[in-house]
Amino acid sequence: MKPRAKLQSERLADKAYAVLRSQILKGVLPPGHALSVPELSRQLGVSRSPVREAVLQLVAEGLAREQAHKGAVVAHFSLEDALQILEVREVLEVASVRLGASRAAPEDLARLKQVLQAQAKALQESDFVGYQATDLQFHRLLGTLSHNPVLERMVGLLKDQSHLALEPAARSLAQLERGYHEHRSVLAALEARNAEGAGLALLKHFKRIRESLEGWLVTK
Amino acid sequence: MKPRAKLQSERLADKAYAVLRSQILKGVLPPGHALSVPELSRQLGVSRSPVREAVLQLVAEGLAREQAHKGAVVAHFSLEDALQILEVREVLEVASVRLGASRAAPEDLARLKQVLQAQAKALQESDFVGYQATDLQFHRLLGTLSHNPVLERMVGLLKDQSHLALEPAARSLAQLERGYHEHRSVLAALEARNAEGAGLALLKHFKRIRESLEGWLVTK
DNA sequence: AGTTTACATATTACATGTAACATGTCAAGG
DNA sequence: CCTTGACATGTTACATGTAATATGTAAACT
Numbered sequence A, B: 001m002k003p004r005a006k007l008q009s010e011r012l013a014d015k016a017y018a019v020l021r022s023q024i025l026k027g028v029l030p031p032g033h034a035l036s037v038p039e040l041s042r043q044l045g046v047s048r049s050p051v052r053e054a055v056l057q058l059v060a061e062g063l064a065r066e067q068a069h070k071g072a073v074v075a076h077f078s079l080e081d082a083l084q085i086l087e088v089r090e091v092l093e094v095a096s097v098r099l100g101a102s103r104a105a106p107e108d109l110a111r112l113k114q115v116l117q118a119q120a121k122a123l124q125e126s127d128f129v130g131y132q133a134t135d136l137q138f139h140r141l142l143g144t145l146s147h148n149p150v151l152e153r154m155v156g157l158l159k160d161q162s163h164l165a166l167e168p169a170a171r172s173l174a175q176l177e178r179g180y181h182e183h184r185s186v187l188a189a190l191e192a193r194n195a196e197g198a199g200l201a202l203l204k205h206f207k208r209i210r211e212s213l214e215g216w217l218v219t220k
Numbered sequence C: 001a002g003t004t005t006a007c008a009t010a011t012t013a014c015a016t017g018t019a020a021c022a023t024g025t026c027a028a029g030g
Numbered sequence D: 001c002c003t004t005g006a007c008a009t010g011t012t013a014c015a016t017g018t019a020a021t022a023t024g025t026a027a028a029c030t
Helices: A012-026 A037-044 A048-060 A079-103 A106-124 A128-145 A149-166 A173-191 A195-219 B012-026 B037-044 B048-060 B079-103 B106-124 B128-145 B149-166 B173-191 B195-219
Strands: A064-067 A071-074 B064-067 B071-074
Touching: A012 A037, A012 A048, A012 A149, A037 A048, A048 A064, A048 A071, A048 B048, A079 A128, A079 A149, A079 A173, A079 A195, A079 B079, A079 B149, A106 A128, A106 A173, A128 A149, A128 A173, A149 B079, A149 B149, A173 A195, B012 B037, B012 B048, B012 B149, B037 B048, B048 B064, B048 B071, B079 B128, B079 B149, B079 B173, B079 B195, B106 B128, B106 B173, B128 B149, B128 B173, B173 B195
Parallel strands: none
Antiparallel strands: A064 A071, B064 B071
């Protein structure tokens, strides 16, 4: 019956992974940046073993890629990659939301509502990076609605990849606002326990994201 | 301009991974079996590093689980796990097939047909394990139809997990035959480029699998 | 007997050593 | 100028060392 002071995993490998993942998603480590194991082990003040493990984890989750004898780099996604990821996200998140319409607990919906409020606040303050963080949370929460951990995990993995892939296509505030309203429609349908409607609302959201991505392409 | 004699990855970690994955899927390493790194490194005649890497890969792909300080074991799935995996497989494979109805190349369909022939042969010979192998191939091929590598990878990962999860529920030959005919319906619809029909046929397949799994549960 | 303690064993988690390999630089040679 | 090739540097991939930790077993105590 020990007090168990350490609730965290405490493993250096996990800590290294958390640091690297966070830095990748924040853009501190941009796509293409080399993930040199000796270099990172010096920076993090640990040996190469846990760092190697962390890098492998990132590769397995699609946030980094490695080629033989050349080490890993932060993943960088082409437009085609981004569209392919979006195609799968659409399928998975729509499924999750449709299932969630009947399965979601009131707390699940409350959490969604909370995130939407944070999102509205970020919009008011034109807090671009803040919005992106809430967007990540929102779509991860959509994954939890299904109460299916397998689905939840995949939604999370793909949202992370998407975050990285869509970062260069820095969207305008106007589009962020459209995204926010589309999110609201999804929540509204969920609160009405309307699976069909929630699925359709989310489909619209993805359709618009895809179109704006293709639109951004021509400007570039 | 070297001849590049070595086309395989040649990495010991990859080879160890391939061996372990194969043994897990074949049931040589049954669910719950410990994956001791020192033990495996002795058996495979390599050092612990590549073995550790292989085990991590397996954990990342859901074929093994590890708990802190106790090492990894071959994943074992509850009935609930199996149903959750099936739920996501259904969503992904149906999506892949619907997309594939328009995107699939004739070669894709030819490969499917080939696998179905092998499947018929395995049935005739009552070759149980042979059938399982073709089943794995068939569903992996469904993933390729979409020509979306992200989707393809996820379909493959989940089919592997499913294979492991459903192994204890050794299905009867009669059910294998039903599966074969359901596969045929999917291919027929695909050859007619009928997305709707192919999706529905595959949905039926999954519905029946789920029901027979629940049926098996009560006998157990 | 039943619990506890101590010891032996095995494994993880992290650290470090090292050969093979890739890449960049820079000077020699065409 | 351009190419070539030796050298220096840095990295991966694999091997091995080791402290902390978990587990099994047997002796010691109640």
